Amino acid sequence: MKSPCTIDVRTEKTGETTEQEQANHLIKQALDKVRREALRLEEKFSRFRTGNLVHHINQGASVQLDTEFEQLLNYAKDCHSISNGLFDITSGPLKKIWSFHEGFHFPDDRTIQKALPFVGFDKIHWSQSTLQLPKGMELDFGGLVKEYAVDRCALILSEKLPTLDFLIHFGGDLFMKGSHTIGIENPKKLNDAIASIQLSNAGIATSGTSRQYIEKEGVRYSHILNPRTGYPIENAPLSVTVVAPTCIEAGFSATLAILQGENAQAFCQEHELTAWCFT
Amino acid sequence: MQLENPSLRMQLEETSATKRPKETSLKQKLRAATHLLLGATVIPAITPAIAIAEEPWHIDSALLIYSESDQRVQAFEPTLFLKKKYAERETLQVKLVLDSLTGATPTGALPQNTSQVFTRPSGDGSYTIAPQETPIDDTFKDTRAEINVGYTKPWSRLTLLNYGAHLSREYDFDSLGANFGIARDINQRNTTLNVGIGLEMDQFRPEGGIPIPFSAMQLAGTPQPRESDSDTKNVIDFLAGITQVINPHWLMQINYSLSRSSGYLADPFKYLSVLEDNSYLLAASDSYRFEARPDTRTKQSLFVEHKIHTYGDTVTASYRYFWDDWGIDSHTLDLRYRWNINSKNYVEPHVRFYNQSQAEFYHPYLLTSHVAGLEQASADYRLAQFDGLTFGIKWGHVIHAETEWNVRIEQYQQKGQLNDIPAPLQNLEIFPDMSAMILQFGYSFVW
Numbered sequence: 001m002k003s004p005c006t007i008d009v010r011t012e013k014t015g016e017t018t019e020q021e022q023a024n025h026l027i028k029q030a031l032d033k034v035r036r037e038a039l040r041l042e043e044k045f046s047r048f049r050t051g052n053l054v055h056h057i058n059q060g061a062s063v064q065l066d067t068e069f070e071q072l073l074n075y076a077k078d079c080h081s082i083s084n085g086l087f088d089i090t091s092g093p094l095k096k097i098w099s100f101h102e103g104f105h106f107p108d109d110r111t112i113q114k115a116l117p118f119v120g121f122d123k124i125h126w127s128q129s130t131l132q133l134p135k136g137m138e139l140d141f142g143g144l145v146k147e148y149a150v151d152r153c154a155l156i157l158s159e160k161l162p163t164l165d166f167l168i169h170f171g172g173d174l175f176m177k178g179s180h181t182i183g184i185e186n187p188k189k190l191n192d193a194i195a196s197i198q199l200s201n202a203g204i205a206t207s208g209t210s211r212q213y214i215e216k217e218g219v220r221y222s223h224i225l226n227p228r229t230g231y232p233i234e235n236a237p238l239s240v241t242v243v244a245p246t247c248i249e250a251g252f253s254a255t256l257a258i259l260q261g262e263n264a265q266a267f268c269q270e271h272e273l274t275a276w277c278f279t
Numbered sequence: 280m281q282l283e284n285p286s287l288r289m290q291l292e293e294t295s296a297t298k299r300p301k302e303t304s305l306k307q308k309l310r311a312a313t314h315l316l317l318g319a320t321v322i323p324a325i326t327p328a329i330a331i332a333e334e335p336w337h338i339d340s341a342l343l344i345y346s347e348s349d350q351r352v353q354a355f356e357p358t359l360f361l362k363k364k365y366a367e368r369e370t371l372q373v374k375l376v377l378d379s380l381t382g383a384t385p386t387g388a389l390p391q392n393t394s395q396v397f398t399r400p401s402g403d404g405s406y407t408i409a410p411q412e413t414p415i416d417d418t419f420k421d422t423r424a425e426i427n428v429g430y431t432k433p434w435s436r437l438t439l440l441n442y443g444a445h446l447s448r449e450y451d452f453d454s455l456g457a458n459f460g461i462a463r464d465i466n467q468r469n470t471t472l473n474v475g476i477g478l479e480m481d482q483f484r485p486e487g488g489i490p491i492p493f494s495a496m497q498l499a500g501t502p503q504p505r506e507s508d509s510d511t512k513n514v515i516d517f518l519a520g521i522t523q524v525i526n527p528h529w530l531m532q533i534n535y536s537l538s539r540s541s542g543y544l545a546d547p548f549k550y551l552s553v554l555e556d557n558s559y560l561l562a563a564s565d566s567y568r569f570e571a572r573p574d575t576r577t578k579q580s581l582f583v584e585h586k587i588h589t590y591g592d593t594v595t596a597s598y599r600y601f602w603d604d605w606g607i608d609s610h611t612l613d614l615r616y617r618w619n620i621n622s623k624n625y626v627e628p629h630v631r632f633y634n635q636s637q638a639e640f641y642h643p644y645l646l647t648s649h650v651a652g653l654e655q656a657s658a659d660y661r662l663a664q665f666d667g668l669t670f671g672i673k674w675g676h677v678i679h680a681e682t683e684w685n686v687r688i689e690q691y692q693q694k695g696q697l698n699d700i701p702a703p704l705q706n707l708e709i710f711p712d713m714s715a716m717i718l719q720f721g722y723s724f725v726w
Contacts, residue, residue, distance in 0.1 A: 071316050078312035082305060151317055246317065249309050256305075271305045279436060 005038065007031060007153070010165040010178065030160035034153045038170070041152065045072070045145040047092075047138070057139055058092075062132040070129055076144060079252050080121040086259045087252065088227035092138040093118045098225055098232060106216055112230035119227050147205050147251035150175045154203075154247070168247075174204040175247045184241060184276055203247030207254035208239040224258055233261040240264055243274040334364040337681065341721040348714045351415060353382040368439060374427040378449075383415035385711040387570060387658030389552040389644045390414065391561055392707070398496055400487040400548055402503040413711045418486055418548050423449035429458075437464040441475075454481045460518070469524040473534075477516035484509040485547040492571030493653070495564075496550060504569070512542030520582075528588040538578040545572040551658040552644045559703040562647050570657040572640065578603040593617040606639035607662065623677045629689065633667035643697065643709045660711050664696045671717065681725045689717040 009027050047054050057063050065073065079087045093115040097107050118136040125131075133139065150168050154175040157166050165178025174182070179200040207224075214221050221232040240257040244250035253273050260267040268275040338361050345354040359375040388397065395408045400418045408414045429443030439462045447454040460475030483489070487503060494504030520534035550569045553562040584597035595615045602608040615629040640655035641662045671689025678684070695710025 075312055075316045078308070078315075082308050082312070148316070155317065244306075245310070246313055248316070249306075249313050252309060253305075273306075 005170040007034060007157070007169070008167045009157070009161065010167075027161060027164070030157055033160065034156050034168075037153055037156055038149050041145060041149045044069075045141040047140050047142070054139060054141065057131060057133055060133060060135055062130060065126065065129045065131055070126070072141065072144065072148065073126065073131070075248075076141075077121065079144075083252075083256050083259070085121075085228050086226065087143070087256060088119065088121050089140050089143065090121050090124065090137055091119050091225055091227040092140050093136070094225050094227060094230055095140075097230075098223065104214070106214070116230050119230070143255055144248065144251065146170055147173050147203070147246075147248040150203065150247035172206045173247050173251060175202070176204075177201055199243060202243050202245065203250040204241060204243050205247055205251035205254050206239050206241040207251070208236065208258045222258075226259065233259055235262045236260075237264045237277040237279045239278045240268070241276045241278075242268075335725040337362045337723070337725055339721060339723045341719055344718045346716045346718075347382065349413075351382050351713060352380060352384055352715075355379045355381075366433075368431065368433040370431045372427075372429040372431075372443075374425075376423075376425040376427075378423040378425070380422070381417075381420050383417040384419060385660055386414050386416045387549040387551055387660070388414040388567055389554070389658075389704070389709065390707045391552075393561075395561070397567065398499045398503070400485065402487050402497075402501075403499060405499040411707060413708055416548060421449045421451065423447060423452075425454075434461070437468070438462070451484045451486060452481065454479060456480070456514075458516075471522040473518070473520040473522070475516075475518040477514075477518075479514040479516075481512040481514070481542075482509060483512070483543060483547070487547070489543065490547050490569035492545065493568050493650075493656070496567040496569065510543035512540055512544060514538060514540045530586040532582075532584045532586075534580075534582040536578075536580050536582070539575070540578075541575045544574060544576055545570055545657070546659055549657065549659050551642060551656055553650060554644050554646055556646050556648050559701055568645065568650070568656075570659065571653075571655045572657055573605065573655055576603055576605055591619050593619075601635075605662070607635055607637065609633065609635035625675045625677075627673040627675070629669070629671050629673065631667075631669040633669075635665060637664040638662040644704075660695065660713075663710055665693055665710065666696065667691060667693045681723070683721075683723045685721040685723075687717070687719040687721070691715045691717065 009031070011023065011027065043049060044052055045054055046052065047058060049055060053063060053065075053069060076087075076089045080089075094112075097111055097115055118134075124133055124137065124139075150170050150173050153168050154166075154177065157164075157168070158177060165176075165180070167176045167180050168174060176182075176199060179198060181196060181198045182204075183196050208222065219234050221234060222236040222238075224233045224236050225231070226233055236258050240254045242250045242254040242257065244253055253271075254275070257264045257267050257273065257275060257277070265277045267273075268277065338359065340360075341358050343354070343356040343358070345352070345356070347353065356376065356378045358377070359373075361373045361375075362370060364370050386397070388395070390408070390411050390413050392410055394410050395414060396405050397408065397414060397416070398405050400416075406416070425445065425447040427443065427445040429441060431439055431441040434440050440460070441462070442457070442459045444457045445454070446456075456477060456479035458475060458477035460473060462471055462473045464471050488505035488508045489510050491504040491506045497503050515538070517537045518534060519536075520532060522530065522532045525531055547569070550567045553566055553568055554560060555562055578601065580599055580601040582597065582599045584595065587594045587596075593616075595613075595617070597611075597613045599611040599613075600608070601611070610633070612632045613629075614631075615627055617625055617627045619625045638657065640653075640657060641659075641664075642649075642656045643658055643663070645653070645656060669689055669691045671687060673685055673687040675683055675685035692712075692714045694712050697710050700709055
């Protein structure tokens, strides 16, 4: 993972008694397990690695899915349905057209229309744990796997260290057990906290922290894409931070909110999300 | 006039929970899906209990001690600056100042080789100044209280409005003012344009009343030449500026300001010595005349400031050019270097160079032959040609986030530049050079 990942475990006492040494040993063991789990998930679901399941799937091969992969795929399907198609892990072909790099030109409608047939979660099917993608389509778990990793690590720690509070922080996605005070950062002025909040047993995720956008004829196009139209969301907030019972729910909610563009704030209010929209 | 120059800002909007019943809400559907994915979660899925800490007041308190050499002005000034955020771009600022001045200040009269007697402004008493001593008077001493309130709020995504008011009161002077400004971000928020306007109304009720301009000081106990008990002054200010982010480490600001005052602009406690043409001795009669200044003044200034962040420290360099229709123009060069020694301590050396030319009607003294032809004249050293040099250092210590104390010590030296001093006056201090010591203690915290 490219972003900084930290895990803080809150211990009651420091000291060098045998009891404390044993406790520290257990903590170290648990943290090792968590670290291995995080690396495992990264290797398994990253679309930048060659030779993993995702790579084979994106090459068009017919692949046998394991339980975990199928569960995450089912989750992506639920997300697709709950979001009425806005949350879509098959939108890779569109991302390539809209990458705001040096020398970027606003694509014409024809280019977009040509890519759309290869986008759409409803176009993929799997049965008896076997999946083969239609030609030209690809899967990208980037929008889910980091938050999933946070939650998986939280489960491991909770099981191995049942009496201790902790805070897992994987590059902007968090889960905390026990009561913690955290600061919500201003994404444009890092280290300048907007608000200080006290949370217990919750996940936090932020969507849209990239500052990339382009302006054309007075409309600001963010890098967040609408997979149904093929175009970026107009006038989306710069980022949305959501608090939820798990990190993955926070992540999905934050992504769905930012996909509402100008109506992100209203969307959060309507669905009673605990959220902060930064414009 | 205080105008906020906002740097790049963000809009924070917080949701408020409005209860609306929904059949299998989004949250519920998501919860169910997550349950399938993560299995029976060992961590109890409590709806997060959030206690959001309300934005606190950020308070800067300070105590300034100012002390001029030669028993001149001493000032003791506690201030309190409070700031509170109500939303990301909405802030309230309140400034409270208490100013206590003691000591004495030069009246503009020239020292003489013999002792001199001056009538107090009240007309009831007099005081004597020893030979070769600069005449100073302590009538101005007073305590002043001031409150300044400002509010900033967003008008649109890129525009901020700011408005404020101030009230200042002391025994013989009241000031009331209001200001309004607009700031707009353009150029992907790398540039901020600022305009502002301010209005001020002042009333002066000096001890003894307002002297008739150019009238001669009379002996104590006799009727003094006064035209009224009080007078007023109005000021209108205009400011336009640009703040530009040159790169992530370098911020620049350019401001232009225009100010027009009208009304009573003189100092009722200041006068000029009238000397005989050839001997340069004090005139036998009407030796001291109250000053007379124009009743309007238009001031303009151009200000440029650069703030550069380098190697963890910050350099701030600014230059101001000022000019007015009284003939004064001045240059101010200010440099400071904030050296962040470590995360808890910083040291900030500071140097400021100031130079001003004299007002057209500034005269350190008058000759009897001049008096008839003049409409305005003042010997107030603040309108003379002089250089000022300030240097000092500030030390700040951060106790923890948002809490800091700091100490600042500075020295100011002022030297007049007078040309062609006639021989008989060369042993006298025509311009009251001055040095002052400034000591300030500050404590910033949140509440």
